[in-house]
Amino acid sequence: MSEIIQLNGRPIETERLELQSLEDGRRQISCDFKVTSDAYHDIAVLLYEMNFRVNLPANGEEFDAAISNYFTDTTNLYEGNKVADYHLELTEVVST
Numbered sequence: 126m127s128e129i130i131q132l133n134g135r136p137i138e139t140e141r142l143e144l145q146s147l148e149d150g151r152r153q154i155s156c157d158f159k160v161t162s163d164a165y166h167d168i169a170v171l172l173y174e175m176n177f178r179v180n181l182p183a184n185g186e187e188f189d190a191a192i193s194n195y196f197t198d199t200t201n202l203y204e205g206n207k208v209a210d211y212h213l214e215l216t217e218v219v220s221t
Contacts, residue, residue: 130156131180135171144186151217152188154179160209165202168211179215190215 128142142156160168172195180187193216199209 128181128183130154131182132171132177133174134178134180135167137168142181144181144184147216151219152186152190153193153217154181154190154215155213157210157212160197160202160211162202162205162207165209172213176218177215189218189220191218 127138127140129136130139130142131137137156137158139156139158142154145153145155147153172192176189176191178187179190192213194214195212197209197211199207202209
């Protein structure tokens with residue numbers, strides 16, 4: 126079942142989303158989603174921000190996080206009609 130994650134206000138429909146608590150109490154998200162050729166540029170620019178206000182509308186979770194890992198099976202989506210699988214992991218950032 127798909128679930129929406131919002132990164133800096135931009136909604137992304139995930140195919141899989143897992144929220145867990147780390148030993149130190151911070152939250153970590155792992156999610157998988159598809160990126161089309163049409164959305165590639167916008168998603169790439171968004172991910173280059175590296176730090177996000179994360180909102181999970183389905184359960185009301187909201188917090189600041191940074192990318193701890195991500196990868197894709199396709200690095201060039203500039204050719205039309207292609208779709209890539211993205212995997213993204215975000216770890217909560219604690220304000221000091």
